[in-house]
Amino acid sequence: MIYQGKQKIWADYQKEIPDDHWYYVRSCIRQNFFPGSEKMFTKITRDDLGLDMHENAHHTTCGGIAYHCDTIPQETVMTIVARQFALMTEAGYENYCCSCITSFGNYIETLESWHEFPELEARIREHLWKSCKREFNKPKYIAHTSDVIYKHRNEIAEKAKFRLVDKNTGEPLRGVEHIGCHYNKMFPSKGVGGAEYPYVLCGMIESWGGQVIDYPERRHCCGYGFRQYHIKANRGYSFANTHKKFESMEPYHPDFILTNCPGCPYFLDRWQYVTAETEGKTYGRNGCGIPVFTYEELASLVLGYDPWDIGLQMHQVAVEPFLDRIGIEYDPGAKYLGVNKKDLGRPSLPEHMVCF
Amino acid sequence: MNLYEELCKDYRFREGLHTCINCGTCTAICPAAEFYRYDPRRIVDIVQRKNEDEIEALLKSDTIWYCGECMSCSTRCPRTNTPGLVIMALRAMSIRHGFFTASEKGRQVYPLTKLLTGNILNYGYCVYPETFKWEDHQESGPVFKWHLEHLKDDFERIGANYQGTGPGVLRRIPQEDRDELKAIFDETGATDQINLVERCSKAKAEEMGMTLEEYGKYTFEYNSGNDFDK
Numbered sequence: 001m002i003y004q005g006k007q008k009i010w011a012d013y014q015k016e017i018p019d020d021h022w023y024y025v026r027s028c029i030r031q032n033f034f035p036g037s038e039k040m041f042t043k044i045t046r047d048d049l050g051l052d053m054h055e056n057a058h059h060t061t062c063g064g065i066a067y068h069c070d071t072i073p074q075e076t077v078m079t080i081v082a083r084q085f086a087l088m089t090e091a092g093y094e095n096y097c098c099s100c101i102t103s104f105g106n107y108i109e110t111l112e113s114w115h116e117f118p119e120l121e122a123r124i125r126e127h128l129w130k131s132c133k134r135e136f137n138k139p140k141y142i143a144h145t146s147d148v149i150y151k152h153r154n155e156i157a158e159k160a161k162f163r164l165v166d167k168n169t170g171e172p173l174r175g176v177e178h179i180g181c182h183y184n185k186m187f188p189s190k191g192v193g194g195a196e197y198p199y200v201l202c203g204m205i206e207s208w209g210g211q212v213i214d215y216p217e218r219r220h221c222c223g224y225g226f227r228q229y230h231i232k233a234n235r236g237y238s239f240a241n242t243h244k245k246f247e248s249m250e251p252y253h254p255d256f257i258l259t260n261c262p263g264c265p266y267f268l269d270r271w272q273y274v275t276a277e278t279e280g281k282t283y284g285r286n287g288c289g290i291p292v293f294t295y296e297e298l299a300s301l302v303l304g305y306d307p308w309d310i311g312l313q314m315h316q317v318a319v320e321p322f323l324d325r326i327g328i329e330y331d332p333g334a335k336y337l338g339v340n341k342k343d344l345g346r347p348s349l350p351e352h353m354v355c356f
Numbered sequence: 357m358n359l360y361e362e363l364c365k366d367y368r369f370r371e372g373l374h375t376c377i378n379c380g381t382c383t384a385i386c387p388a389a390e391f392y393r394y395d396p397r398r399i400v401d402i403v404q405r406k407n408e409d410e411i412e413a414l415l416k417s418d419t420i421w422y423c424g425e426c427m428s429c430s431t432r433c434p435r436t437n438t439p440g441l442v443i444m445a446l447r448a449m450s451i452r453h454g455f456f457t458a459s460e461k462g463r464q465v466y467p468l469t470k471l472l473t474g475n476i477l478n479y480g481y482c483v484y485p486e487t488f489k490w491e492d493h494q495e496s497g498p499v500f501k502w503h504l505e506h507l508k509d510d511f512e513r514i515g516a517n518y519q520g521t522g523p524g525v526l527r528r529i530p531q532e533d534r535d536e537l538k539a540i541f542d543e544t545g546a547t548d549q550i551n552l553v554e555r556c557s558k559a560k561a562e563e564m565g566m567t568l569e570e571y572g573k574y575t576f577e578y579n580s581g582n583d584f585d586k
Contacts, residue, residue: 347498
């Protein structure tokens with residue numbers, strides 16, 4: 001496509017995301033903390049959008065968290081990445097789709113480093129052959145899963161049973177978005193909207209009827225910090241950064257937060273709980289927190305999936321007030337039941353943050 | 357080969373530092389600089405002065421371990437440097453030389469290595485439910501305590517394939533794939549690094565009058581608070 005004038009300027013911030021035929025790899029953190037989102041990504045893309053989203057059982061972690069915690073060398077993580085590419089090549093795919101932002105940054109960093117230093121790529125190919133007897137083609141395109149949902153956001157809007165609108169007032173719900181740092185801060189041209197005007201999540205909120213609102217610390221890191229969270233002694237770093245974001249967004253009264261990174265929704269959800277229990281302060285309405293969603297959770301809700309089928313019971317911040325405002329029906333008594341209504345008990349309730 | 361020359365061999369260092377003009381934009385944007393007594397501008401300045409004694413002192417200090425590797429500095433540097441990449445190269449060198457045990461934050465490399473490389477080699481994941489203990493993660497809240505107490509039932513309810521065969525969420529990664537990860541570790545130096553970290557940590561533990569197990573727990577939990585003195 002040839003762009004001119006303002007279109008040409010904005011073209012620098014666009015990504016031409018392929019239509020179909022994806023080799024899909026999962027995220028370590030999401031599988032642990034947001035298993036429903038991992039399940040719903042393949043369900044929505046395959047069943048609702050009719051895409052070819054291929055998953056191979058032999059793929060593993062990309063090693064990105066261990067790499068950014070400085071526990072494995074760069075050539076190790078690159079060889080693990082090369083093995084993932086080999087599995088893609090063997091399966092006959094060229095478009096690679098990963099559901100982790102740390103992985104996304106890891107894959108892009110690897111390819112960019114190989115481009116800059118071809119001798120490094122040659123050495124990694126040798127490592128992979130010696131260790132696994134595998135060879136690979138580099139992907140033609142690397143997407144994050146949020147890119148795929150973004151590309152099909154209007155199709156989802158057409159199929160939607162609900163919109164992000166307050167059923168009583170008719171007003172759009174106010175959302176803030178939080179982009180994972182490794183999506184666009186290292187290689188801005190690889191993210192929709194770049195680092196300056198990220199649009200991947202804003203596009204979804206707008207398509208599904210909500211209103212995007214701004215706040216001063218919108219682009220501040222959630223505070224994961226890798227070793228700053230995985231080591232108990234360092235977690236003040238993680239908490240302090242999330243706290244800074246909430247203090248900054250508080251005057252703008254968001255109804256929900258939308259994220260595209262595996263760790264961010266966990267930290268933005270759980271550190272609200274810690275703030276409530278340590279300071280007695282909550283940021284949502286009526287003593288609740290502000291609900292934090294992944295893009296699959298939000299897509300699933302507007303498409304009409306049952307909130308407990310998509311795993312919203314694993315959030316610490318209660319989602320029920322948000323569901324009530326849209327008019328999404330749910331069975332409160334089924335929230336913590338297992339398969340065939342098996343009784344699994346209930347979590348205890350926090351002292352200061354209202355939960356159900 | 358001196359320390360600076362060794363640093364120059366790391367691709368991350370070559371990508372991360374061209375010429376720093378000391379403007380301090382990286383420090384202004386840095387989440388770690390807001391929280392810790394930390395200034396990435398100063399680290400880059402020390403390194404580009406090529407003073408061997410200062411670089412060695414840096415490698416033995418807490419300072420290089422404060423960064424969260426968010427790479428916010430990458431976006432904002434007017435000279436397209438990435439101090440975060442410089443930090444990664446410094447950390448790797450601190451480990452190679454065994455300097456990491458000289459600082460409180462550096463000593464945390466041991467429990468991190470044990471946890472994360474253990475998860476990769478044993479399960480094929482960086483994070484795995486079997487090693488995520490609620491006692492160590494009370495911030496995960498009562499809902500996650502409940503989840504961990506009903507792990508199989510809750511994962512089944514949400515549609516995960518926990519410890520199952522074939523594709524799906526939290527499937528059991530086959531032994532042959534974990535064997536390939538081990539072969540990659542052996543081939544690319546990760547196994548050597550794991551052994552080096554354990555050897556250096558064991559020596560430090562003995563010096564501190566602890567078993568390695570006690571040392572692992574201590575370094576995971578201990579915070580002297582010295583990072584915040586102004």
